[in-house]
Every structure is written in structure tokens, then in C-alpha cells.
Amino acid sequence: MLDATSSLIGSHKITISPHDYMVGDYFAGKRNSDFAIVWVHGFGSHRGGEKAEAIREECRHRQWAFAAFDFRGHGESSGEMRELRASRLLEDLEAVRGFLEARGHSRLGLIGSSMGGFASAWFAARNPAQVLGCVLIAPAFRFLQRRWESLTEEQRTQWQRTDSLEVQSAWVKAELGYGFAEERDAFQMDALAARWATPALIFHGMADDIVPVSNSLDFLMSTDYSGIEVRVFKDGDHRLTAYKEEIANEAARFFTRWVG
Numbered sequence: 001m002l003d004a005t006s007s008l009i010g011s012h013k014i015t016i017s018p019h020d021y022m023v024g025d026y027f028a029g030k031r032n033s034d035f036a037i038v039w040v041h042g043f044g045s046h047r048g049g050e051k052a053e054a055i056r057e058e059c060r061h062r063q064w065a066f067a068a069f070d071f072r073g074h075g076e077s078s079g080e081m082r083e084l085r086a087s088r089l090l091e092d093l094e095a096v097r098g099f100l101e102a103r104g105h106s107r108l109g110l111i112g113s114s115m116g117g118f119a120s121a122w123f124a125a126r127n128p129a130q131v132l133g134c135v136l137i138a139p140a141f142r143f144l145q146r147r148w149e150s151l152t153e154e155q156r157t158q159w160q161r162t163d164s165l166e167v168q169s170a171w172v173k174a175e176l177g178y179g180f181a182e183e184r185d186a187f188q189m190d191a192l193a194a195r196w197a198t199p200a201l202i203f204h205g206m207a208d209d210i211v212p213v214s215n216s217l218d219f220l221m222s223t224d225y226s227g228i229e230v231r232v233f234k235d236g237d238h239r240l241t242a243y244k245e246e247i248a249n250e251a252a253r254f255f256t257r258w259v260g
Helices: 050-062 086-101 115-126 143-149 153-162 189-195 213-222 241-259
Strands: 010-017 020-027 035-040 065-069 107-113 131-137 165-168 173-176 200-205 228-233
Touching: 010 086, 020 050, 020 086, 035 050, 035 086, 035 115, 035 241, 050 065, 050 241, 065 086, 086 107, 086 115, 107 115, 107 241, 115 131, 115 189, 131 241, 189 213, 200 213, 200 241, 213 228, 228 241
Parallel strands: 035 065, 035 107, 107 131, 131 200, 200 228
Antiparallel strands: 010 020, 020 065, 165 173
């Protein structure tokens, strides 16, 4: 069930169940009416931020439709971070796809950052007819595996026993349920690379201490699909906010090739 505010520019709500919903921003655009850009945020983040704003303004300039929704457990959407699952991220993106399709946008361009890059990539692989292309910013291709591999055997056992793992970084403090780890075998990077068939532009920083640049290079080397560009910034960190304008401009150039 979809429920939105009457304004075409501003806050909208996607109702998933009576107490389960996503909140986001959307404007319809005036060109290429069947196409929309979707901003997909990272772990512990939200739909706002400097990179999202740069993308939003580029879409306004080109008069493309734009949408950015908070994942459940993030921002203004319902739910808790401890309910985070890879499958739940894909359910949320499917809800956004339905919201946009109801408004005439049958072709999507996904722009995902970190965890959002992971979710965008898997959604594209599973929905090739709807996703025209992906722009991935420091994509966490090994999102589930890296968290698991960072723990000792004792920490893994405790996580399973208590159904709780505290995660803290410079930007977020959160609690993850064990269901997050239980899906790790279903979302392996090698399996994603093997089925990849979507044009993609990847940005990554060599100074990224959260998601190593080697992840993006390994993905590039692992797939047989040729339509992938990788841009590496030697001094770029994980967030790449210093390059937000360049990323927004290059993302628009990339999608222009496919939108027509």
C-alpha cells in the first residue's frame, strides 16, 4: 500500500504495514518521464547529507525525477537498526520501486553509498529489467562478511546467544540482531559478480579505512561483464564528500548515456 503527501516536491511516506513505513523525498521531474534517480544511503545514515544534496541538485538541473528514502531503522522511517537484514534492504528498495512505478517511472538509476551500494548492486542484479544502471560510491560488496570476519569465535557465539552485537564507528552507534549474520552466505560478492549484467560506475578512495578499495577492484576483476567504470581517488576517504560535485556530475553523464 502506498501513501504519499500531495506535494510533488517534499516529504513522502511509503506505508508497508499499519506500523511499518518509509519516509523520503521525491520530485517528479519533467524530462525522460519514465526514468528516475534513486539515492540509496549508507549504514547508520539517512537520505540527507552532502552527496545526496549534490545528486538532488544535478537531477533538478537535468529535470530528472529523483527519490531518496530512509531505510527502515534509519532516519525518519519506522523500525530499529537491530532488525537490519540484507533481505530487508531489498524489500525496502522494492517498495521504493513500486512507489516510483505508480508515478510512471519504470526505469531506475540507482546511486548507492557504502551499504547503499551493496543494496543497490543486489537489487540491480535481481531486477535487471527495471534498473538501467548503477553508480556505486565506496560500495560495501562484502557488507555481511566483513562484519562477521572482524569478530572472534567467542564474539560470534555471544552474538548468536544474545541476539545482539553493538557496533560503533566515528559516525554511528548501533545494535545488530543475529539475523544480520545469518544471511551472509546468501549475499556473497563472487555470486553477485557472476550474475552482474548492469552498466555501472564505481567511485572509491584509496584512503578508505572502512571499505578497502580492493573490494571494488576485486569485483571488477571477478565479473565477465564489460560495462563497468571504476574511478579511484588517491586521497579519497570512505565518505568522499570532498568529491561530491564531481561524483554528481559524472553520475549524470553516466546516466545520460543510457537514458537518451
